[in-house]
Amino acid sequence: MSPYAAHADAGNSKRPQAAASNPATGTRCSSLPDDPRFGYALHLGDNALVLAQRLGEWVGHAPELEEDLAFANIALDLIGQTRYLFSYAAELEGKGRSEDDLAFRRDPHEFMNLNLVEQPNQDFGHTIVRQFLFDTWQLELFERLQASCETRLAELAAKALKETRYHWRFSAGWLVRLGDGTQESHRRVQDALDILWRFTHEFFTPGDVDRAATHARFAPDVATLRAPWLARVEPALQEATLIRPADVTHAWHGKQGRHSEHLGHLLAGMQYLQRTYPGAQW
Amino acid sequence: MMDGRVNASRTSLERDIWALLSQVPDPEIPVLDVVALGIIRYVHVQQDPAAPQARSIHVGVSPTYTGCPATEVIHAAIRGKLAAAGHANVHVDTVLFPPWSSEWLTGEARARLSEYGIAPPARARSLRHGCAEPAVRCPRCASTQTQRVSEFGSTPCKASYRCLACREPFEYFKCI
Numbered sequence: 001m002s003p004y005a006a007h008a009d010a011g012n013s014k015r016p017q018a019a020a021s022n023p024a025t026g027t028r029c030s031s032l033p034d035d036p037r038f039g040y041a042l043h044l045g046d047n048a049l050v051l052a053q054r055l056g057e058w059v060g061h062a063p064e065l066e067e068d069l070a071f072a073n074i075a076l077d078l079i080g081q082t083r084y085l086f087s088y089a090a091e092l093e094g095k096g097r098s099e100d101d102l103a104f105r106r107d108p109h110e111f112m113n114l115n116l117v118e119q120p121n122q123d124f125g126h127t128i129v130r131q132f133l134f135d136t137w138q139l140e141l142f143e144r145l146q147a148s149c150e151t152r153l154a155e156l157a158a159k160a161l162k163e164t165r166y167h168w169r170f171s172a173g174w175l176v177r178l179g180d181g182t183q184e185s186h187r188r189v190q191d192a193l194d195i196l197w198r199f200t201h202e203f204f205t206p207g208d209v210d211r212a213a214t215h216a217r218f219a220p221d222v223a224t225l226r227a228p229w230l231a232r233v234e235p236a237l238q239e240a241t242l243i244r245p246a247d248v249t250h251a252w253h254g255k256q257g258r259h260s261e262h263l264g265h266l267l268a269g270m271q272y273l274q275r276t277y278p279g280a281q282w
Numbered sequence: 283m284m285d286g287r288v289n290a291s292r293t294s295l296e297r298d299i300w301a302l303l304s305q306v307p308d309p310e311i312p313v314l315d316v317v318a319l320g321i322i323r324y325v326h327v328q329q330d331p332a333a334p335q336a337r338s339i340h341v342g343v344s345p346t347y348t349g350c351p352a353t354e355v356i357h358a359a360i361r362g363k364l365a366a367a368g369h370a371n372v373h374v375d376t377v378l379f380p381p382w383s384s385e386w387l388t389g390e391a392r393a394r395l396s397e398y399g400i401a402p403p404a405r406a407r408s409l410r411h412g413c414a415e416p417a418v419r420c421p422r423c424a425s426t427q428t429q430r431v432s433e434f435g436s437t438p439c440k441a442s443y444r445c446l447a448c449r450e451p452f453e454y455f456k457c458i
Contacts, residue, residue: 077348
């Protein structure tokens with residue numbers, strides 16, 4: 001059973017449960033037709049889950065034991081975030097689905113993760129670049145989301161932010177070490193950056209889930225994250241002696257459920273057990 | 283912030299429960315109990331005066347890290363401990379906000395960690411700015427000539443260090 005399923009603030013008066021407003025900031029959610037919180041929680045949870053699965057693929061294969069541990073630890077934090085978000089989504093939906101159902105019994109087109117996070121692992125530098133781009137985005141998003149009028153999202157963001165800062169220090173640290181390292185390491189991370197940069201366009205392009213969330217005023221407009229994201233990314237690239245690639249305004253639509261074939265393969269591996277033996281437990 | 287830990291406001295039953303909780307060890311760092319770790323946020327007893335037997339006990343617990351696999355073991359251990367002492371109808375609530383901080387470790391917990399061979403966490407500068415990265419003291423030889431090997435370690439709450447003086451590797455309880 002999920003430790004979050006019984007999320008009850010029983011007696012804990014710090015944050016009122018029924019809040020459609022955040023007492024800390026005085027911001028209020030507008031009325032919520034069709035509950036856009038469900039899709040938004042899935043979107044955030046899917047990002048975390050799919051990236052965690054990719055990081056998990058490194059376990060036993062990373063170049064050093066310490067990096068093996070690092071990827072496993074980051075993946076674990078992301079899975080923790082996923083569990084919280086999926087439990088919350090399942091409660092909102094109220095159809096009796098569990099966090100496990102949402103993770104293991106949905107098809108690729110029902111996943112709303114960013115296209116970046118499903119990109120398959122290449123070399124270590126490629127994973128570091130993918131992580132760095134994502135961590136920076138998550139930092140900017142969660143810093144704002146912790147002031148959300150939606151209590152459950154604000155609480156998760158505040159908690160996850162502490163972990164994300166750690167992740168960012170790790171990925172930014174390696175980005176600089178590899179970029180400003182040997183000719184070979186520099187070439188590899190620059191190549192990875194050239195390949196992965198195009199996927200960052202989706203970070204700042206609102207999808208349906210973002211528009212519904214912004215309309216209901218519980219999440220920031222993702223377009224406004226671009227400038228602060230760049231302000232954090234560019235100094236790191238400079239220190240790493242990496243060249244910022246040209247922006248590609250190709251519209252990726254992971255948030256709309258349109259994915260590369262990579263996600264299908266990832267889910268086939270991840271979901272195999274529950275698909276083959278539905279409801280299996282140990 | 284530490285409302286649940288103010289002694290004066292506790293009933294004797296609540297005090298008993300806090301005492302029992304301080305006997306529940308952290309499964310990964312057994313020298314720490316869950317109270318010393320600062321993850322117990324409140325103990326509330328709801329009692330119906332008309333039916334004294336129908337009381338329920340709520341224990342609020344914060345995860346150290348969202349994905350820490352020890353969380354569920356801790357919840358089960360708390361239920362087990364209270365059940366063994368004859369307390370029925372125990373509910374363990376997950377409390378995410380305010381997020382747990384290593385600042386909430388008790389002074390005794392910090393001393394016990396050090397004695398156990400784990401360097402205790404640095405003190406946070408402020409909640410907004412997070413943690414300073416001071417020289418971490420080697421728990422074996424007390425030298426501050428130490429070096430971080432990795433931000434991460436064998437559990438989510440620890441980082442890997444080595445001592446340049448005595449050459450021993452050790453773990454550091456992360457400041458978060």
